[in-house]
Amino acid sequence: MPTPALEVDAIDVRVADHTYRVHFEGLVAAPLERVTQVLTDYAAYASLDPRIRASKVIGTSESGQALLRTSIRACAGIFCRTVMRTEKVTHLDGRLVAVVVPAASDLKGGITRTEWRGEPGGTRVWYDAEFEPGFWVPDIVARHYAASGMRDSVVQLFENVEERARER
Numbered sequence: 001m002p003t004p005a006l007e008v009d010a011i012d013v014r015v016a017d018h019t020y021r022v023h024f025e026g027l028v029a030a031p032l033e034r035v036t037q038v039l040t041d042y043a044a045y046a047s048l049d050p051r052i053r054a055s056k057v058i059g060t061s062e063s064g065q066a067l068l069r070t071s072i073r074a075c076a077g078i079f080c081r082t083v084m085r086t087e088k089v090t091h092l093d094g095r096l097v098a099v100v101v102p103a104a105s106d107l108k109g110g111i112t113r114t115e116w117r118g119e120p121g122g123t124r125v126w127y128d129a130e131f132e133p134g135f136w137v138p139d140i141v142a143r144h145y146a147a148s149g150m151r152d153s154v155v156q157l158f159e160n161v162e163e164r165a166r167e168r
Helices: 032-039 042-047 139-167
Strands: 007-016 019-028 052-060 066-076 079-092 095-100 107-119 122-133
Touching: 007 139, 019 139, 032 107, 032 122, 032 139, 042 052, 042 066, 042 139, 079 107, 122 139
Parallel strands: none
Antiparallel strands: 007 019, 019 122, 052 066, 066 079, 079 095, 095 107, 107 122
16 A cells, blocks of 8 residues: 655745745645644754754743744755744644744744644645845846745655654
8 A cells, every 4th residue: 555645735935025935735644743743843853854954942032932043055056055044933732933033043034834733634734934035145046946946845844744743
């Protein structure tokens, strides 16, 4: 019997006014509890997302959110850059919201929302990210990177979430 695989229902990547937007919806073939464990293991994000080189919880904010520091290698063709990102991460039942801390990041701003719920066949996941780099990116590179690199890495991210969740 073949192993179930990630079902991608929607993936959309856009760049406008120097802001990147990603929307993903899919069905992860793994139980809700295990997907929750994987998505909330912030220190292990480097094993999930091919762009993340390092991920570390560096403390908590004054309001109790986890402060997450990631080093991301972003490449499009010959244009590569290591991007440092610090986020305040709020975890509520079945939902993560990560807000970029611009003063501690190479980004002007950004927010990522991930939601999930159990359903027959696995866990339904919605992922929406929006961010603006704090550095210049040539328009042609931005469009190429958004169209190919980000789309592929987000799908790979959730394939890896599925794999890790099924291993637990």
